[in-house]
């Protein structure tokens with residue numbers, strides 16, 4: 604197999620899905636792949652499903668092809684998972700994964716062990732969109748698909764600022780720009796623009812956050828009651844944990860929030876050396892070295908202190924390594 608997309612040749616009914624609580628890379632990669640198949644594989648039927656499409660990602664037209672309906676009972680020839688680090692993160696799409704003739708996984712999470720029949724996991728890639736653009740024929744990427752890919756890349760790289768950004772990322776972004784996409788509008792509308800509620804939530808989290816480990820850790824737990832009193836949805840928290848990390852002296856930021864069903868979602872970010880993927884892994888989650896997450900049903904304050912302890916251990920090890928080398 605030269606190219607993972609060659610799997611498309613043997614399938615006529617195809618389904619694409621991403622992870623629960625979809626982010627920009629997830630929406631971007633799912634909708635770009637949908638457009639690419641629709642445009643270049645005539646005669647194939649393709650569906651794309653996500654549990655929800657947050658308003659900010661609706662800025663790109665390709666997001667309108669995503670269905671949020673999981674009631675259809677169907678066995679697909681081919682199921683393609685994008686930006687999903689493990690099978691459970693497929694959420695409601697898991698039933699289609701289970702019944703599909705063949706499964707393909709295209710991803711960039713370091714914690715991904717390859718859960719499909721055929722897997723392309725590139726941990727060095729900034730985003731699933733970067734992995735996808737790498738396997739797609741650039742000449743066959745429409746402007747609509749290019750917008751979606753560009754959105755995923757800017758979301759997962761923090762507009763090319765995070766350490767996951769590479770020369771390859773910039774080269775792909777450059778080629779996508781040549782498709783005539785409105786790149787400044789995408790960056791402004793998808794990444795920077797926030798509703799007043801989102802801005803106020805950010806302010807609330809920063810005002811109430813607790814500092815620990817001598818100013819190297821910043822953390823906040825936003826309860827369901829708080830979220831409800833603000834009329835806030837989970838997607839309104841997007842970007843807050845990254846903003847918390849920007850505090851001078853901070854190495855690790857943590858934001859936890861309660862889902863309506865009672866589970867607690869933890870988001871972790873690190874600035875330069877703490878491996879938060881390892882920490883998330885201790886609680887059944889994963890992600891990347893600088894951005895990871897997990898979900899628990901335990902007391903969030905107890906989990907916080909465990910996260911704090913694991914962070915402290917990594918910071919101490921780093922100090923020891925550095926003094927040992929001096």
Ligand code: AMP
Pocket residue numbers: 622626686688689692712714869870871887888889890891894895896897898
């Ligand atoms: P988040 O904090 O939700 O923005 O997630 C940060 C990164 O970690 C993203 O790449 C997610 O896909 C990944 N991630 C979040 N939660 C989990 C989880 N429960 N299991 C595996 N990966 C996760």
Ligand code: MN
Pocket residue numbers: 622626627628629686
């Ligand atoms: Mn994602």
Ligand code: MN
Pocket residue numbers: 628629686711729730731759
């Ligand atoms: Mn991603």
